[in-house]
Amino acid sequence: MLQIEQLTKTFGRNNAVDNATISIDRSMMIGIIGRSGAGKSTLLRMLNRLEDSTSGAIHFEGREITSLKTGEKRAWQAQCAMIFQQFNLVPRMDVVSNVLHGTLNRRSTFASLLNLYPQEDIHRAIDILERLGIAEHAPKRAEALSGGQQQRVAIARALMQDPRIILADEPIASLDPMNAQVVMEALRRIHEEDGRMVIANLHTLDTARRYCDRVIGMRDGRIVFDGTPEQLTTGVARDIYGADAGFSEAATSTEIGALDRVGLTPVTA
Known part of the structure; x- marks a missing residue:
């Protein structure tokens, strides 16, 4: 379904993504984990064509993506929706x-400038907001909503594109544990109910294990792990993050129960 072949992105002398090869044969929810700077965001941006690759190829259902130009490129970006850590709302x-x-x-550009939308699109937008549990906020300014609510608005915007793939770049990094859970459950539900592929960059191991069918670990631009959540042991995690024996999963957890066990207080976004 999705084939990434020896994909590389070079900035100067540094390889942000180094010879990445991934084969996905069916729609699933995939988590990509790794330290900051491991290449996770760059990989997603190349998939969405926000960044051009230095070398390598991306194929989706047999179609070559990395060579698409202008209109075909924009059409692909509609099929491959992007959700960002900072929401990117107005x-x-x-x-x-x-x-x-x-x-x-x-x-059309004219309709966009005048903010003109067909009634059917307006009704569909409200239906999507209803599905995500925030329809009552439809008339409010986006800035009046909490971080978790804003991220669900960003998910709703992505769903308006009716995409085949949803890419989520650190979708819960700026959220408190309760809102993080709501957002991840929404993404999982979208995958299960709609059959859409979801690929999410994540920082925490418990989140990847709980919500994802497959986990990919990146370190220094390279893929160093590709397996099931059950195969993501603490030892494997130490290798992905380049950590020593003092590495504690609980201290980086988004699960409220785990935070309670180590005596930490969740930080509100």
Whole structure:
């Protein structure tokens, strides 16, 4: 379904992604883990074509993606929606209009400038917000919502594109544990109910194990682990993160129960 072959991205003398090869034969939810700077975000940006690769290839259902230009490239970006850590919403715009921005790729420039949307798109946007449990916030400015609510608006905007793949770049990194759980459950539900592939960059091992069907570990731009959540042992995690025997999973957990066990207080976004 999705084939990444020897994909490399070089910045100067540094390889942000180094010869990455991944084969995904069916729709699943995949977590990519690793330290900051491991190449996770660059990999997703190349998949979405926000970044051009230095070498290598991406194929989706037999179609070569890395060579797409102009209109074909924009069409691919509609099929491969991106969700960002910092939401990328328009703060002073109402929630439903932010969601409707997911249709910009198929609307005329004139209609976009005048903020004109068909009634069916407006109804669909509200239905998606309802599905994500935030329809009552549709008329509010995006800046009035909590971080977790804003991230669900960003997910709704991605769903308005009706994508085949959803890429989530650290979707819960700036959220407290309760909102992180709500967002991850929403992404898992979208995968299961819609059959969409979801690929999410994650920092925490417990999140990857709980929500993902497959976990990929990156270190210094290279893929150093590719397996099931059950195969992601503490020893494997130490290798992915380049940590010593003092590495503690609990101290980096997003699970409230784990935080309680180590005596930590969740930090609110």
